[in-house]
Amino acid sequence: MIAIDGPAASGKSTVGRLLAEKLNFLYLDTGCMYRAVTWTALQHEIDLNDETAVTQLAHDIQMEIFPAKGEEDGRHYTVHVDGQDITWGLRTPAVDANVSQVSSYLGVRQEMVKRQRAFGQRGAVVMVGRDIGTVVMPDAPLKLFITASAEERARRRTRDRSDQGHTADYADILADVQRRDEIDSNRQHSPLRPADDAIRIDSTAQPPAAIVDAILALIEQNVAISIKVK
């Protein structure tokens, strides 16, 4: 089990995915689950201030996450909600704008954490999010907390968005990243923070592949971690 946490667009998902590939582990990006609840609530025109209704939706929603199967649209995984492929809907500005509110609700979190732990029962997993090392998998033998400057994170997200053919305004994206970090870090339940035993990595000046190599070297060197991780 490897837990990776960090603020918005810090490179944690890319690092997590590459690491899972190298180690032949399962991979779960938990952010997509909170995004899926948000996307569905918006589709159903549920009032996002209505915590009871949003929490009920989080319980009712049928969600499946599959690894990508060679689709040519650049996706890294596919998310189905109630049988519908909503993968690209998860990255829309409307979801960005609302996901931190939805994920601040305790009942929503409890339901998602339950599903994340169930996923963890399927085998060795690299799980990525905000509270994996602190709440979801506090016993994970290897915990990483990946950060980067807000400007670098916004640059990366702007590049990703325009690579995917969407309009992307750097200033808007920087504001969104900072706003989500603020809400995620200050919420009452499971705020974004490094676990006490997490290894902190600043990805501002390092490409994901270099970070992955450094982590693999660390796993190699530390036999205790290596045995537990596998």
Ligand code: CDP
């Ligand atoms: O990809 P990016 O870093 O922008 O965000 P994400 O990982 O997809 O997460 C989207 C939002 O979901 C975050 O801003 C959090 O509000 C929430 N989230 C959370 O509360 N707990 C998690 N374990 C993962 C995501």
